[in-house]
Amino acid sequence: MHRTVQPRVLYFGTPVVVISTANDDGSANLAPMSSVWWVGRSCMLGLDETSRTTANLARTGECVLNLPSSGLVGAVDRLALLTGTPVVPEHKKRKGYRYEPDKFGAAGLTPLPSETVAPPRIAECPVHLEAVVERIHPFAEEDSGVVAVDARIVRVHVEEELLVPGRPHHLDADRWDPLIMKFCEFYGGGRNLHPSALARGWDMPPRRTAPEASWNAGTPQPNSP
Ligand SMILES: Cc1cc2nc3c(=O)[nH]c(=O)nc-3n(C[C@H](O)[C@H](O)[C@H](O)COP(=O)(O)O)c2cc1C
Incomplete structure (x- = not known):
């Protein structure tokens, strides 16, 4: 039987x-994000208008979309x-965000120069899409705080191991294991991979199968108000 529900987020896995x-x-x-869809050589990125990323995209019109493996x-x-x-x-402070000017250092990732845009690629990511902004649109209801960024991919770099042997422009779907965000949790190959700081920030219930899950036992959750 289906029920009518009001989930806090509609991230069914991207x-x-x-x-x-x-x-x-x-x-x-x-900045990690996952509200993105792709058509042809372009994509639409759903971004918080208060993010540094959004301000940088509006000012420079350039980015690299780095796709991490799981x-x-x-x-x-x-x-x-x-x-x-x-x-x-304020809305980020409440979730526990802090300012960090050195994101590469904080994440332990390595910058790699791009070829057509100024922002660097992330060496550890198997796929890099250099892109330029075409337009920035308002999104959802008025005052949603979200914008939709229409970006056009101008150069694609792919780790050689992901290519189909003998087919230099084809990616092998069986070798590409993308990191997926489902609701606020991290998945790869259909399995949960890692505790999620974002889920803590959003005060999401612990996963029922996680060792630390407490909701079956009826004990208070770590971030409950
Ligand atoms: C896995 C993951 C997915 C996220 N998806 C989005 C998203 O689709 N859109 C968005 O605006 N923020 C998203 N966020 C939150 C941003 O990373 C957050 O707003 C961050 O502060 C942006 O950094 P910046 O202010 O330096 O640009 C996501 C975070 C994580 C960890």
């Missing part, structure tokens, strides 16, 4: 993208509650 953008002093910012879940989780915005917005 690949994680780590966006690199250039700050106004030329340094790099990184093995990079630890680095992505280290970025989860960080912002490159020096004055942390």
